[in-house]
Amino acid sequence: MYTEPWNIHIADEFTTPAFRHAAKVWVPKKPLVIVPSRMIDASAPVYGYGEVQEGDNDLLSRPDGVPMGEQIIVHGRVTDSWGRPASGMLIELWQANAAGKYVHAHDRTPKPIDPYFTGTGRTLTGADGEYTFRTIKPGAYPWTQHREAWRAQHLHLSLSGRGLSERLVTQMLFPGDPLIDRDPIVTTIPDEKARERLISRLDWEAAIDQIAIAYRFDIVLGGMNATPVEH
Ligand SMILES: [Fe+2]
Known part of the structure; x- marks a missing residue:
């Protein structure tokens, strides 16, 4: 002992x-x-109350420059536990830049901020539950517990909308990432099959020829095959 x-x-x-x-x-x-609720809620981008605009799901569409890194398409379908499409869901995305750096005051790692990349986006699912983002593949970053603790490359996604009593937050991983099996967050999920449901898959059909690889990440809200969410 x-x-x-x-x-x-x-x-x-x-x-x-x-x-x-x-x-x-x-x-x-x-x-x-007791933490004021506004601080708890601030674990995701704060967009205010404005409506989702066309282009909010394109993290590369700035008029002043293009961010560094590998351009990717991330898309998928959101369904409920019965396999029915979840339409009109608000999906918010936040992520590190290609160097594994967040635009956040708490990220004090000695890595470069990309002046052309905020790492945030949002969109609404369509009638068939589909969503799409265009972004940069994020870099891995160290998790301070010990020398070998690094976060695998990942995107943070939150979902809110009809049928959900509270916002759900999950993370998308990339296939073949050798850090997944060591990731200090992912490895807290005891069920191997549930961990695998966080891993997107390469999708050549949605790739943009000569420009961007695509990853498909389907999200299931509840049921036996639910996508793991944070609590
Ligand atoms: Fe992260």
Whole structure:
């Protein structure tokens, strides 16, 4: 048995150096406080109350320049647990740039900000539940627990709309990424099949010839084959 200063007893099999380091980082050392709801809600881009505009799903369509990185198409279909298309859903996307850097004050990693890339977009699903984004493939970035903890390349997606009592947030991964099996967030999902449902697949049909590879990421809202969401 291993005992840390905050008197939590941890079984021996969990007392690897990486685990002890993570526990020191994440276990609260001060009394919990009530966080204003506006701060909780701010874990995604804040667009205000304006209507979704044409082009909001195109993260490359700036008049002043083109961001660095590999241009990709991300698209898919949102369905409910019965396989019925979820139309009119608001999907918001946020992501790191090609260097693995977020446009966020909390990202203090020594990587370049891309002046032509905000890393945010949004769209509404169509009548058949389909959605599309044009963006940059994000870079991986380190997760501070230990040396080998890196986030796999990923997109953050939130969904809200009819039939949902609250916004759902999930992440899309890229096939073949060697970091997925080590990702400190993905590996918290115990069900291997559920983890696989976060991985998009290459889709040559939707690719733009000579310009952009496409990835398909279908999202299922609930049921046995539900896409994992964050709680
Ligand atoms: Fe992220």
